[in-house]
Amino acid sequence: MVYETGNRTIDDALERVLAGETLDRTDGLALIAQPVEPLVEAGAVVRDHFGDGTVDVCSIVNAKAGDCAEDCGFCAQSVHFDTGIETYDFIGPEAVLEAATRAEADGAQRFGIVVAERGVSKEHRPEEWDEVIEAIRLVREECDLEIDASLGILTEEEAEILVEGGINHYNHNIETSPNYFPAVVGTHDFEDRVRTLEVAKEAGMDLCAGVILGMGESPTDRVDAAIALQEIGVSSLPVNVLNPIAGTELGVERPEITTGEIVKTVAVYRLVHPEARVRLTGGREANLAPDEQHLPLEAGADGLLTGNYLSTEGQTPGEDIEIVERAGLEPNREVNDFDSEAVKARGREEPVEPAVGSVESTASVESGDD
Numbered sequence: 001m002v003y004e005t006g007n008r009t010i011d012d013a014l015e016r017v018l019a020g021e022t023l024d025r026t027d028g029l030a031l032i033a034q035p036v037e038p039l040v041e042a043g044a045v046v047r048d049h050f051g052d053g054t055v056d057v058c059s060i061v062n063a064k065a066g067d068c069a070e071d072c073g074f075c076a077q078s079v080h081f082d083t084g085i086e087t088y089d090f091i092g093p094e095a096v097l098e099a100a101t102r103a104e105a106d107g108a109q110r111f112g113i114v115v116a117e118r119g120v121s122k123e124h125r126p127e128e129w130d131e132v133i134e135a136i137r138l139v140r141e142e143c144d145l146e147i148d149a150s151l152g153i154l155t156e157e158e159a160e161i162l163v164e165g166g167i168n169h170y171n172h173n174i175e176t177s178p179n180y181f182p183a184v185v186g187t188h189d190f191e192d193r194v195r196t197l198e199v200a201k202e203a204g205m206d207l208c209a210g211v212i213l214g215m216g217e218s219p220t221d222r223v224d225a226a227i228a229l230q231e232i233g234v235s236s237l238p239v240n241v242l243n244p245i246a247g248t249e250l251g252v253e254r255p256e257i258t259t260g261e262i263v264k265t266v267a268v269y270r271l272v273h274p275e276a277r278v279r280l281t282g283g284r285e286a287n288l289a290p291d292e293q294h295l296p297l298e299a300g301a302d303g304l305l306t307g308n309y310l311s312t313e314g315q316t317p318g319e320d321i322e323i324v325e326r327a328g329l330e331p332n333r334e335v336n337d338f339d340s341e342a343v344k345a346r347g348r349e350e351p352v353e354p355a356v357g358s359v360e361s362t363a364s365v366e367s368g369d370d
């Protein structure tokens with residue numbers, strides 16, 4: 001049966017997606033101009049058709065914070081901005097393992113090791129590189145988790161070492177469209193980011209790469225970013241929403257992105273990337289009310305970065321599971337078969353404490369954004 005939302009543009013796109021066709025930029029631009037309700041319906045249909053009804057939960061550790069030489073305008077960890085965040089060197093393999101163990105207990109399927117800098121360099125910082133590799137080995141040995149690395153720009157040699165070490169996924173967000181990128185980042189190019197993703201893919205890693213919404217980009221930029229990610233080929237598409245940090249270039253007052261725009265963009269991304277995990281990541285707590293957080297999941301998102309790493313005001317992993325359930329879905333248990341009820345009960349009993357390597361909410365940390 002052909003599913004119909006009653007909107008001809010959406011129904012035509014939906015029919016083609018369900019038939020296995022890939023939507024292009026023209027389709028994306030037509031879709032993002034449509035009303036939100038039928039887009040949400042279509043996004044849910046695509047998710048149900050291509051997915052397994054689960055939401056994949058991941059967690060990250062910010063294993064080195066601050067003092068990054070790059071100038072990404074949204075990022076509290078850049079040396080170009082005075083944000084007063086706590087900075088620290090690589091926390092060490094044991095501390096990474098501690099964070100991974102906690103993530104596993106909280107129901108994460110994937111665990112991301114994030115290092116805030118242009119690139120962890122085997123050549124220029126061999127000691128830090130060796131520690132990262134040792135941390136990966138420990139997590140691989142001790143935990144049932146897929147491991148994601150977010151280590152910045154990579155060489156081919158480094159990518160091969162990561163694959164041999166057991167890294168399944170590489171995170172490197174493109175942030176926004178190729179056109180809008182220079183308005184946000186001055187010290188490196190969009191193409192630098194694409195090159196690293198290509199290097200990681202060539203070495204055998206799946207790609208986790210996405211965007212930050214609400215940085216002043218247009219709906220066209222949102223579509224162009226999704227099309228760029230289609231060309232790169234990603235299996236996980238994190239959707240961050242800017243949480244403006246005072247002191248950063250984008251920490252100033254700006255028109256807020258609306259809930260409708262966030263939900264609509266998620267639905268369009270679902271249709272343009274039917275087989276990727278569209279993952280809600282940083283900034284959702286800051287931009288969506290508690291009773292709105294399930295809406296992007298209803299629109300087709302099927303991944304979630306759980307907020308247990310935040311030191312204040314963060315949601316517990318149990319609250320995140322409740323959001324998943326409110327959307328009529330259930331958490332993925334493919335890699336880590338955990339007990340949802342125990343996680344929820346723990347969240348009610350224990351205050352949210354900072355995880356090792358946790359920092360205050362920043363767009364870059366929440367997205368694993370190096």
Ligand code: SF4
Pocket residue numbers: 068069070071072075076077078115116117118364369370
């Ligand atoms: S997003 Fe990553 S590369 Fe950019 S300033 Fe922040 S830590 Fe550095």
